[in-house]
Amino acid sequence: MTLYLQTSHLEAIRRHGEQTYPRECCGLMLGTFKGDDKTVHELWRVDNSWDGELEVKESIGADAQGSERRFLISPQDYLEGQKYARQKNLDIIGNYHSHPDHPARPSPFDLDTATFSGYSHIIVAIEQGASKDLTCWLFNEDRAFEPEALETLA
Numbered sequence: 001m002t003l004y005l006q007t008s009h010l011e012a013i014r015r016h017g018e019q020t021y022p023r024e025c026c027g028l029m030l031g032t033f034k035g036d037d038k039t040v041h042e043l044w045r046v047d048n049s050w051d052g053e054l055e056v057k058e059s060i061g062a063d064a065q066g067s068e069r070r071f072l073i074s075p076q077d078y079l080e081g082q083k084y085a086r087q088k089n090l091d092i093i094g095n096y097h098s099h100p101d102h103p104a105r106p107s108p109f110d111l112d113t114a115t116f117s118g119y120s121h122i123i124v125a126i127e128q129g130a131s132k133d134l135t136c137w138l139f140n141e142d143r144a145f146e147p148e149a150l151e152t153l154a
C-alpha cells in the first residue's frame with residue numbers, strides 16, 4: 001500500500017499548513033486507485049468552515065460524538081470535491097490536514113471523524129509557523145490508522 005504523489009503536492013500541503021497557521025488547514029487528495037496503491041493527481045483545498053474551538057478540541061482529544069459533532073472536512077465539502085473529481089475522471093483518495101504545534105500523528109479526533117477505509121490521510125506538523133514532519137496514514141478496514149508508504153514521483 002503506497003501513496004504516490006509529486007514533490008509539488010507535498011510542497012503545496014506544507015505551504016497550505018503554513019498559511020493557515022496557527023489554524024489547521026485541510027484538503028482532499030484527488031487521484032486514482034490501482035490495486036492497493038493510489039496516485040495523487042490534484043489537491044482540493046478546503047476552507048475551514050468551523051471556528052477556533054476545533055483546534056482546542058483536537059489537541060486535547062476531546063470527545064466529538066456529542067450533539068456538536070464537527071467534521072474536519074464537512075460532508076458538503078466532500079460532495080463538492082467529489083463533483084469536481086468526477087469531472088476530471090478522478091476519485092477522492094484521501095485527505096490532508098495540518099497539526100499546528102502538535103505532532104504529525106492522528107489524534108483521537110482524527111480517528112473519530114475518519115470515514116472511509118482505504119483513504120490516505122496526510123498530516124503535516126507546523127511548528128511556530130514552519131512545516132516539519134509530514135506523515136501518511138492509511139485508514140484501514142479495522143477503522144484504525146496504520147502508517148502508509150509515501151513515494152514521490154518527481
Ligand SMILES: [Zn+2]
Nearest residue numbers: 099106107110
Ligand atoms: Zn488531526
